[in-house]
Amino acid sequence: MHTKEKTYECNECGKSFRGKSDLSVNQRIHTGEKPYECSICGKTFSGKSHLSVHHRTHTGERPHECRRCGKAFGEKSTLIVHQRTHTGEKPYKCNEYGKAFTEKSPLITHQRIHTGERPYECSDCGKAFSKKSTLIKHHRIHTGGNPMSVANVGKFFM
Template identity: 30%
Template sequence: MGDAFKCTLCDELSKTPKQSLEHYRRVHLKLLKFKCTHCAKSFETLTQLKVHKLEEHNIDERFKCNACDRTFFIKGLLKLHMDAYHMMGERVKCSLCDYETYSKMKLHTHEVKHKTSKDFHCTYCKKSFLRNNTLRLHERIHTGDKRKVCAECGQAFVQKASLNYHMAKYHPSVNF
């Protein structure tokens, strides 16, 4: 295995530093904090435990969106989904046309489409942006410049929103 990461406590070889860290935590630190109450198995994440319960014990602990058919293993992800797509309450209206929605995020995305002057152009692809800082953030996708790093597992992200999604999905017990 070329460029392998060797565990300092045993002969385990991993392809990535993240896999090496996961091995260390799972095998040597015994960080399996989510235990199944129906059998002897333990898991590193709540999502892994819930998938196990669904597949092995036919226990469905998913959170269902009342506005559509989507389901989530983590309550926080359902809340993010509800806020983004089904924000119940007062409808918000576009100031430039008749478009209406419950979601402020959807309205913002819609209103950006009205603005035609996208003066900031990506040097790597054909995308254009209204703001220079949005262009710079986008170009990190092409350059691999990932500045947002998960303190739990070391995975890196271009955007803070992606890191927050990762934390909610894979490390739900950690406050961030």
């Protein structure tokens, strides 16, 4: 006889979680609460596991190794994406033309070609772009060649 696993649903976004602790971490994303602080650099995180993964940036620990080539990674998700270079797997496909990607974020950027979405707007002239990198390159016309000048760096990360 199978018993139905109890799940916990977030009232904010509707996602379901197997454990209360996973729900708590998700809820902190909505509230902005980040109670876990890195003792080395002071960066804060919403979940203990996120802090543990971050800590590897300081220690250089890379526990996830590719069995094919031996390259090691700090995060399992990065290893999974890397393994696709060996398998050729591209699980993220564009519904319009079938173009495939190894990761979700390039698919989202690609889909902006079809939707016309341009979420990155220049704070100086109002011109909008589909990619953040294109906005940064564009911004050089306003900064005299240095898009990351001290006066302008905050405009990109608000």
